[in-house]
Structure formats: structure tokens, C-alpha cells
Amino acid sequence: MLKQIRTVAAAALLTVTTYAVAVEMNGSHPDTYVVRKGDTLWDISARFLKKPWLWPEIWQANPQVKNPHLIYPGDILSLAYLDRVTAQPGPRQEAPINAIPLADVEPFLKNLNIVDSFKELPYVVGLEEDRLRASAGQLAYVVGLQGTQPGQRYMVVRPTVSYSQPKPSTDLEVRGNTLPGQGNLWKDYVASSDRNEFLGYELAQVNIGTVTKVGADQGQASTLRLEDSGREVRAGDRLVPVQAQPYDLQFIPHAPASNPLPGHIRVLAVTDTLTSGGPRDVIAISAGAREGIDNGTVFSIWRSGSHVSDRVARRDSSRIDSSFHDGVGRVALPEEYAAHAMVFRTFDKVSYALIMEGNKPARVGYELKHPDAQ
Secondary structure: OOOOOOOOOOOOOOOOOHHOOOOOOOOOOOOEEOOOOOHHHHHHHHHHHOOOOHHHHHOOOOOOOOOOOOOOOOOOOOOOOEEOOOOOOOOOOOOOOOOOHHHHHHHHHHHHEEEEEOOOOOEEEEEEEEEEEEOOOOEEEEEOOOOOOOOEEEEEEEEEEEEEEEOOOEEOOOOEEEEEOOOOOOHHHHOOOOOOOOEEEEEEEEEEEEEEEOOOOOOOOEEEEEOOOOOOOOOOOOOEEEEOOOOOOOOOOOOOOOOOOOEEEEEEEOOOOOOOOOOOOOEEEOOOOOOOOOEEEEEEEEOOOOEEEEOOOOOOOOOEEEEOOOOOEEOOOOOOOEEEEEEEEOOOOOOEEEEEEEEEEOOOOOEEOOOOOO
């Protein structure tokens, strides 16, 4: 399942007249601002801009700031003139603050992957001394590693959920099959649709290991020595090669490349909760590179307006109170803004995004729109 990530991000805000049309001021601003430890890029920008995700444009207009991803606590930002902005270096006694510190985000970035299939991958068939679970320093025996070499490192991964539309996610058991007893809870959060599409399987990393011996043939297991003590390996877990650098090192927020967005993009899952999350929680969304989404893409998240029964005009109506669909005797309520989120890892049909700020929880089934949507 998704891992909860609490992210601390910080940098600075600058403004110039060349972006006066795109960058709208959010009320008055002080002459200077001192970067503080614990500041977040989004929060600082939101104090002065109506669209805080536009900060990359501001940095590009200020070449005197050598690296906006390495701003230090104590740096003084001059906001006195909209047509001339300067940054005065502060003390360098503390570590620099990245836009999104990799120390906090990296575990999430490398621990989850989305794939179209996984049952063809090598898998753990047994463990040292016939254990039920194994961890660092112990051995796992793997089927399907013929052709590899001793010394090759693999991630041990576990299929956790299946993503699709309109049904957001389905939990999987150890062999990757749907858990018995999966109900229709999703129907309370997502409207039914003619678009029935499988989006991918989520694979969560549980360990890393190094091949010490390769089986001679298909009937002989290979040996993998486990290295990580974080989570235990069990029979049925799958293996994929370790990737050197499968993710971006920095994230630059920006609006989606296409407007309007293609189709209905919705929240599929929320970190460590059943249906809802708030700022600094991670969500999975039903779009990816196929829709032109890349890392840094910013969305606004909206609750779809309900269709409620008009009890005044139709007192004798037997319809239930609300529905996802219109009908006789129903009144359509407006959509409601919930939050903004920024994508930080993208796959073909699914992406992961960080909720940056909002005025209400973002829930499974909520729709994602352009960040400027009203």
C-alpha cells in the first residue's frame, strides 16, 4: 500500500513585472522576507501569490539566484520592488534546504512501482530453514532467475493493489490475486462510467538482495541473500532488478501541458487511509505519461457536485437524498474545491502526487483539474 510521507520543502519567493500577468499578488507584501527553517516553498509563495505553483517562472527571471533548490535559512529576499528583486545571502551554518528534500521523499520514490503485469517475474519459492519470513542476512530461494549472474542485485517487491477505472483500487493477496470479499465501497465515492480500464498493478518494495548462486536449470532455485532489515520477505514475493536512478532529483511545479485535461482524472488512493487525506499526504491518480503528465505537474482537486432531491418542489418523491447522476426531481449542486497537489512520480497510466495545501480533505474519487480552475 501507499506509504505515508510527511515532506518538508523550503525555498524563496521573488516577484518581477515581466510576470505581472501570470503572477498575481495575494494582497500586500513586505519589503524583505527571511527564509526560516521549516518553511515550505508552497507556503511561502502562497503568502504573496494567488498561484503559488508559478514560482519557477519567478526564479527564471532572477539569474542572480544561482540555485533555487539550495536556499539557506537566513537568506534575505528583497520584495521591495516588483521590477527589481535581489537576494542577500544569510549565514551558512545550517544545511541548505532543497525544494523537496530527497531524504524525506526518496524512500517513497524508490519503494513503489506501477506495472502492467507481474506474474511473469521471478518469485520467492522458499526461505532459509523453511522459515515463513526472512530478513537481512538470511537467504531467499527464487524461481526464474536463470540467465542472471552472482552479484546481481534485485529488489524484492510485493503486489499490493490493482488500479482501474471507474473502480479506483482493489487489494491483492500474496499471489497477486484479488482478495476474497472485495465489496462495492468504491461505488459510494466514484460514479459509474462507460470507461472501464485497467491502469496497472502497484508493486511495493519490501527488501533488497544480492544473488549468490544461480540455479542450474528451471527445476533448481537460485539463492538471494537479503540485505534490508526493514520488512520481511515471504514466499510469493517477486523480484525486479535494482535501478540506478529511477526518479528525478528535483521537482519544478508547473501547470499541466494540456488544458482542458484529457478525460476524467481522479484520485485512486490516499496514503495510509481508506478514503481521504490532507496536506503532505500522497495520493495515486488515474493519469500519467500517456496523458502528457510529468513530474512537477500541479492539479487542483475537486469534489463532484451531488444531485440532490428537491424536497420542497417534490415532497412526495421517493428518491434517495443524493446521487452522482442527474434525474427527475433532482437539483445539481456545484463542484467544491478541496486542495492542490503536485505530481512527483509518473508512470504510463498512474502517477503519485503530494497534496500541498487545501481547505478540506481530498478523497478517493475526487476529480483533478487545472490548478487555475474556478
